[in-house]
Amino acid sequence: MIIIITNTNLGTGTETSGRADNRAFDELRKMKIEAGVLERADGSAYLEIGGNKVLAAVYGPRELFVRRLMQPNKAVLRCKYNMAPFSVDDRKRPGPDRRSVEISKIASEALTPAVFLEKFPRSTIDVFIEVIEAEGGTRCAGITAASVALADAGIPMRDMVVACAAGKSDGKVILDLSEVEDKEGQADVPIAIMPRTGEITLLQMDGNLTEEEFEQALDLAINGCKIISEKQKAAIKNRYGDE
């Protein structure tokens, strides 16, 4: 089967894709981003994609009191990803677990290349990602929201960071996996990019793909990121009322 990836047939959904929610193979779930939703945070963002609801808050740059973490020449970007106990069907035990520690780490590593950390030596930028409802793809939603929150906080960045996943389910390479597609599928490839240069800041793969399928998934995910990127931009500009 040959899959042609173009920008034009995105989101058409005319052919029956066989996906649970009747999306085309290269169609994103419905999404919404809002910037500046929290009063007390320096920057914040709220993001919904499909059944995911994610809040991101940024504090800083602020004084770092943990001396051993302090960097003499740049700021430290600390990320904390947390899932609310009510965010999933079965109550999740609150507190950090193996998965959330991993996502905290990869989120901070995905955002770090974009931020001019060297402008704030000896300080810290704290990013909090709270998952209120989860339906597959929360790490990508979290990174996308965190990037909007960073921009909203007025932190200088080389570019926005935008994340999106592609994968394989029912033997087909598809974009933006839902929870079911992720669980029952064969592979999940979440990526994060800086859209202006196309640099990849996060690339993970869970499952098995052939080299060819991987290339397809990567292209799909990059295209998905570019669409989400436009929504990010709109969200920030919307906050200030015009354009």
Next chain:
Amino acid sequence: MIFVEDKEIVIPGDILADEEYNSGRGTFKENNKICSSLVGLVAIRDKKISVIPLQSKYIPKRGDVVIGEVTDIRFSMWNLEINSPYSGFLPASDVFGKEKRELNRTFDVGDVLFLRVVDVDEVKKVKLGLKGRGLGKFRGGILINITPTKVPRLIGKKGSMINMIKDETKCEVIVGQNGVVWVKGDPTMERVAEKVINMIEEQAHTSGLTDRVRDMLATLLGREPGSDDSEESENSEIEESEPEEETKEDEGINPNEG
């Protein structure tokens, strides 16, 4: 080639112009292109292109005047929080000279001071001083936090905006470069000034602000008696008790802050 207009809102990563322009504040150069690093408004002056941030943190600079709160008293200095990633310190010798006195008798934790940034060293230690006209401890009044980049907007051309607020509300207003504003006057007038200052912060990126501030001050001050009456008559029928309560509040603020 230039890709943006003056005063356009840009976001991090937006390409602003080609290399024939000079890269100013809030921008950076990459692959012969000038890009924005901030969410802000484009400012083009001659061939220099910069981005004025809509939101920022205060980075201490030598010579700035700031408003800080005492957070800690050490053996020979006070530590102050100056609404910045870097806390400041005020050496005791700067206040007492060679004399030795107990530090907490002069300034205690929680006191709010008006200071000058004397020096910022390479490890971002911010040395503060009290030498200068008008510097010292505040007694009474309220503090309002705004984004440091909006301080020039609040002050206005040659202080036009801030003087208007001072004249209309009869309040003392002092603005620190770090975005902390101190207002003291009649409690109701303090509230008016607070509302106006918050409005300026919200709308700092729009034009024609001075006129809107003038209108807002007029309506707030004009409606004061009317709206106050209706509110108070609902709450309490005894109007005579009002002034007493107000003076109590006034006295209450002083010992707290001073």
